Amino acid sequence: MSAAWWAIACVAVGALSSGPAQASAGEATDAPWKFELNARARYMGVPAGVMDGWFHSAKDPEWPVVGSDRPKIQGAAYGAEFLFSRDNSMGLFYVEFAQSFMKEGYWDDREDGTASYIDGSWLRPTPLFGAVIVGMNGAYDAELVRLTQTDGKFGLAFEVGGGLGLATLIGHMEEWKQDPSTGEPAYQLVANGMPSTPKNLHSPVWPTLDVNLGFKLNFADHAILRLEAGIHDAFYVGAALGGRFGSPSRSRNQ
Numbered sequence: 032m033s034a035a036w037w038a039i040a041c042v043a044v045g046a047l048s049s050g051p052a053q054a055s056a057g058e059a060t061d062a063p064w065k066f067e068l069n070a071r072a073r074y075m076g077v078p079a080g081v082m083d084g085w086f087h088s089a090k091d092p093e094w095p096v097v098g099s100d101r102p103k104i105q106g107a108a109y110g111a112e113f114l115f116s117r118d119n120s121m122g123l124f125y126v127e128f129a130q131s132f133m134k135e136g137y138w139d140d141r142e143d144g145t146a147s148y149i150d151g152s153w154l155r156p157t158p159l160f161g162a163v164i165v166g167m168n169g170a171y172d173a174e175l176v177r178l179t180q181t182d183g184k185f186g187l188a189f190e191v192g193g194g195l196g197l198a199t200l201i202g203h204m205e206e207w208k209q210d211p212s213t214g215e216p217a218y219q220l221v222a223n224g225m226p227s228t229p230k231n232l233h234s235p236v237w238p239t240l241d242v243n244l245g246f247k248l249n250f251a252d253h254a255i256l257r258l259e260a261g262i263h264d265a266f267y268v269g270a271a272l273g274g275r276f277g278s279p280s281r282s283r284n285q
C-alpha cells in the first residue's frame with residue numbers, strides 16, 4: 032500500500048514538469064512565472080472507524096478501562112508556503128507546526144487468534160506534542176472559470192497534487208506497557224502511579240506523504256484562496272490564503 036502512495040506522490044510532483052506541455056497548441060507557451068506567499072491551516076484526523084480494524088475500543092464488550100475510551104487521533108497544523116506556478120502547474124515549499132490534540136489513553140491491538148484486552152499500552156503525549164514539517168508539493172490545475180471570462184476579476188480551478196515532506200518530532204510520548212513479570216495491565220500501572228516503561232529510541236524524523244484535492248479561488252490574480260482536503264499523513268481538511276506576485280498575466284488565454 033505504501034508503494035502505491037509513493038507512486039501517487041511522484042506522479043503528482045511530476046505534474047510540475049508535464050503541465051506546461053499539456054497546453055493546447057492555441058495557447059502561448061511563454062506564460063510568466065507567478066509566485067505566492069500563503070498562510071495555511073489544517074485540521075487532521077483519522078476516523079475511529081479506520082482504527083477499529085486494528086485496535087479495541089470501548090465499543091467492545093470486553094473493553095477493560097472503565098470511563099476511558101481509546102483516544103481519538105486528531106490535530107491541527109499551521110504553516111507558511113512559498114508557491115510558484117506557471118500555466119496550469121504549480122509547486123510549493125511549506126513549513127508548518129503540526130500539533131497533536133490526542134489525549135492520553137489506552138491502546139490495545141486486536142489479535143488474530145485469542146483476543147487479549149489487557150496487553151495494550153497506555154500512551155501519554157507531552158504538552159505541545161507534535162512535529163515541525165517541511166516539504167514540497169506539486170499540483171496540476173483544471174480551470175473551471177478562467178480569469179478572462181470574468182474580466183480578470185475571478186478565477187476558479189480544481190487542483191490535484193501531492194508531495195513529500197519530512198517531520199521532526201516535538202515533545203515525546205510516554206508509554207506504559209503491561210508488566211511482563213506480574214502481568215499487571217498498563218492502565219492499572221498508570222492508575223497506581225507507576226513510572227512509564229523505558230522505551231527504545233525511535234527516530235525523531237519520519238517522512239510525510241501529501242495527497243491533495245481542492246479548489247483554488249483566484250481574486251483578480253492578487254489574492255488566492257485554496258480549499259483542500261486529502262492526506263497529510265492523516266486525513267485533513269484545510270485552507271491556504273495569500274497574495275500572488277510576479278510577472279503580469281500577458282500570454283495565457285489571451
Ligand SMILES: [Ca+2]
Nearest residue numbers: 139140147148
Ligand atoms: Ca490486545
